Amino acid sequence: MSDVITKAIEALNDKMGDDGFDGSIKVDIDGEGCIMIDENGVRAGDEDADCTLTADAETFQGMLSGDVNPTSAFMSGGLQVDGDMSAAMKLGALLS
Numbered sequence: 001m002s003d004v005i006t007k008a009i010e011a012l013n014d015k016m017g018d019d020g021f022d023g024s025i026k027v028d029i030d031g032e033g034c035i036m037i038d039e040n041g042v043r044a045g046d047e048d049a050d051c052t053l054t055a056d057a058e059t060f061q062g063m064l065s066g067d068v069n070p071t072s073a074f075m076s077g078g079l080q081v082d083g084d085m086s087a088a089m090k091l092g093a094l095l096s
Contacts, residue, residue, distance in 0.1 A: 005044055013042045015094055016094065020040065023050045023090065024050045025052070026048075027053045028046075029060050030057065051087040055078060059073050
């Protein structure tokens with residue numbers, strides 16, 4: 001597992017706490033791997049999900065740190081969303 005994936009899992013688990021996530025999201029980080037977010041928390045994985053987000057490592061790390069607004073990343077093409085947009089918006093609110 002890449003350092004980017006490992007650090008992203010830790011950061012997302014910290015932001016989510018014990019609440020879990022209603023729905024399922026797969027985050028595909030170009031060249032690094034995939035992260036699954038669902039009611040069980042955050043883990044490395046590449047399974048079917050309600051929504052798939054795709055971004056390069058720099059964009060995703062910027063969203064995690066708060067330096068990149070997820071909506072701006074989507075509007076500029078740095079973040080692609082496939083599937084349930086409401087699930088993506090829930091994750092965006094969690095990252096804010």
